Amino acid sequence: MQPPESYEKYLDLQQYIDLNDEDLRRIAAVRERLLAHSAPIIDDFYTEISRHPQTARVITGGNSQIAQLKFSLRQWLRQLLSGPYDSDYLALRTRVGQRHVAIGLDQVYTCVALSRMRNGLIRLLSDTWQEAPDELLLTIQTLNKLLDLDQAIIEDAYQAAFLAQSQNLSKENLQLRVALEREQRSTHIVGNSEAMLEVYRLIDRTAATDKPILIQGESGTGKELVAKALHRASRFSGKPLVVINCAALPESLLESELFGHEKGAFTGAIASKPGLFEVADGGTLFIDEIGELAGGLQAKLLRVLEDGSLRRVGSVKERRVNVRLLAATNRDLAIEIEKGRFREDLYYRINVLTILLPPLRERRGDILQLVSHFTGKSWNWDSRFMEVLENYSWPGNVRQLRNAIERTKVLAEEDTLLAENLPPEILRTGSELAPHKPGSEADLETINRSHIADTFKRYSGNKARTARALGISRRTLYRLLEKHAIE
Numbered sequence: 001m002q003p004p005e006s007y008e009k010y011l012d013l014q015q016y017i018d019l020n021d022e023d024l025r026r027i028a029a030v031r032e033r034l035l036a037h038s039a040p041i042i043d044d045f046y047t048e049i050s051r052h053p054q055t056a057r058v059i060t061g062g063n064s065q066i067a068q069l070k071f072s073l074r075q076w077l078r079q080l081l082s083g084p085y086d087s088d089y090l091a092l093r094t095r096v097g098q099r100h101v102a103i104g105l106d107q108v109y110t111c112v113a114l115s116r117m118r119n120g121l122i123r124l125l126s127d128t129w130q131e132a133p134d135e136l137l138l139t140i141q142t143l144n145k146l147l148d149l150d151q152a153i154i155e156d157a158y159q160a161a162f163l164a165q166s167q168n169l170s171k172e173n174l175q176l177r178v179a180l181e182r183e184q185r186s187t188h189i190v191g192n193s194e195a196m197l198e199v200y201r202l203i204d205r206t207a208a209t210d211k212p213i214l215i216q217g218e219s220g221t222g223k224e225l226v227a228k229a230l231h232r233a234s235r236f237s238g239k240p241l242v243v244i245n246c247a248a249l250p251e252s253l254l255e256s257e258l259f260g261h262e263k264g265a266f267t268g269a270i271a272s273k274p275g276l277f278e279v280a281d282g283g284t285l286f287i288d289e290i291g292e293l294a295g296g297l298q299a300k301l302l303r304v305l306e307d308g309s310l311r312r313v314g315s316v317k318e319r320r321v322n323v324r325l326l327a328a329t330n331r332d333l334a335i336e337i338e339k340g341r342f343r344e345d346l347y348y349r350i351n352v353l354t355i356l357l358p359p360l361r362e363r364r365g366d367i368l369q370l371v372s373h374f375t376g377k378s379w380n381w382d383s384r385f386m387e388v389l390e391n392y393s394w395p396g397n398v399r400q401l402r403n404a405i406e407r408t409k410v411l412a413e414e415d416t417l418l419a420e421n422l423p424p425e426i427l428r429t430g431s432e433l434a435p436h437k438p439g440s441e442a443d444l445e446t447i448n449r450s451h452i453a454d455t456f457k458r459y460s461g462n463k464a465r466t467a468r469a470l471g472i473s474r475r476t477l478y479r480l481l482e483k484h485a486i487e
């Protein structure tokens with residue numbers, strides 16, 4: 001079976017996910033261990049999806065499809081860990097996606113189950129392969145790269161299978177699925193800095209308008225999250241929110257994704273397909289990375305925004321849609337206009353109002369709250385951990401912070417996050433810039449206190465171990481704890 005045409009973007013998979021020889025060596029080194037213990041993880045995957053009421057019927061029926069699905073999942077795991085990541089790999093994943101769709105499994109549940117599976121694999125790695133912590137961390141990063149790619153492929157396989165079924169499914173049904181998928185992901189925005197309060201105020205104030213809104217900010221600052229919040233606050237909230245990222249697709253595919261195509265419009269267009277504007281009809285379309293949109297598509301987009309009309313690729317028929325547009329960019333569109341890369345008229349259309357998301361390094365006060373949000377209640381950390389985080393520059397913004405926390409959780413012993421388990425680049429730079437260097441206003445007493453308190457906390461209040469670690473007697477430790485009022 002051929003992978004769907006939209007998979008052109010994955011053609012050179014290895015390059016797409018930036019896998020190098022070292023990555024492959026690392027995965028090869030742990031492959032047998034992961035495969036030998038994969039059965040409970042695969043069972044867990046099916047336990048998770050069997051919770052879905054729609055699929056409970058199929059799963060509990062002892063249907064032979066389940067055995068088949070488990071078999072293909074094992075096959076997939078073997079191939080994920082062995083490569084090569086070529087069109088056979090895509091075809092295999094596509095078949096799994098199509099089978100899931102055929103028996104009514106929801107994309108949402110598959111994605112939830114896949115993320116459980118990711119946790120299971122990472123836990124397994126951490127449990128059985130602790131001899132070289134640095135290597136372990138790098139291996140987890142490689143595994144995450146592979147799983148990120150795989151998740152993108154399976155999400156696409158669903159979209160493609162749904163769209164292929166769209167002649168049978170009613171449009172509402174299709175919209176519901178897309179909406180459900182988007183809703184499922186966490187939409188809670190965290191942060192109390194002045195800049196974020198302004199963002200919340202703008203979201204509230206724009207609730208009543210149907211006009212397009214432009215969200216501007218560096219990668220990972222939460223633009224998609226804000227788009228979801230804008231959609232939820234709007235009168236379209238009961239309708240679908242459809243998301244497309246212009247940077248992820250080449251121009252020709254993007255055109256057909258956005259505006260649809262007719263059968264025979266180009267080689268491989270074996271059936272007519274509605275574009276995302278049609279799928280989002282009556283709801284919201286969020287166009288991410290709009291600055292990447294090529295000139296011809298900018299003109300076509302302008303036309304939909306002006307009068308709601310569009311033509312599918314290869315069709316002369318005018319169609320009308322009513323879609324609320326949200327757009328995001330990490331480029332400065334004013335500069336793009338100056339350079340002749342973005343149409344000024346389109347800019348004024350989409351930029352009725354701009355929400356500016358500041359980079360994390362300009363709202364370091366939010367870091368603590370974000371860390372609590374990403375860890376949940378059961379985790380602690382020492383002050384050194386927070387110090388490093390607060391001093392790092394976060395070029396990848398909140399996404400990078402979230403990933404760093406996830407990795408530190410995996411490597412933590414018990415329930416305390418330690419600075420030394422942070423990714424090396426963060427630990428190095430965050431430590432260099434940390435306070436207490438010459439010129440810092442912190443006095444010696446304060447430094448002493450925080451060092452003692454940290455150590456005490458790291459050893460969970462065990463005085464003998466704390467005293468040993470600090471190289472002082474227990475009596476001295478008692479005195480210092482009392483003096484500094486450390487409990």
Ligand SMILES: Nc1ncnc2c1ncn2[C@@H]1O[C@H](COP(=O)(O)OP(=O)(O)OP(=O)(O)O)[C@@H](O)[C@H]1O
Nearest residue numbers: 188189190191218219220221222223224225398399
């Ligand atoms: N203020 C925030 N509160 C909680 N989570 C956040 C916040 N900002 C970002 N995140 C999380 O960080 C990750 C990246 O966010 P998101 O995808 O919205 O960023 P983005 O700006 O759209 O990135 P890109 O430009 O790369 O697409 C997501 O997991 C999101 O949930």
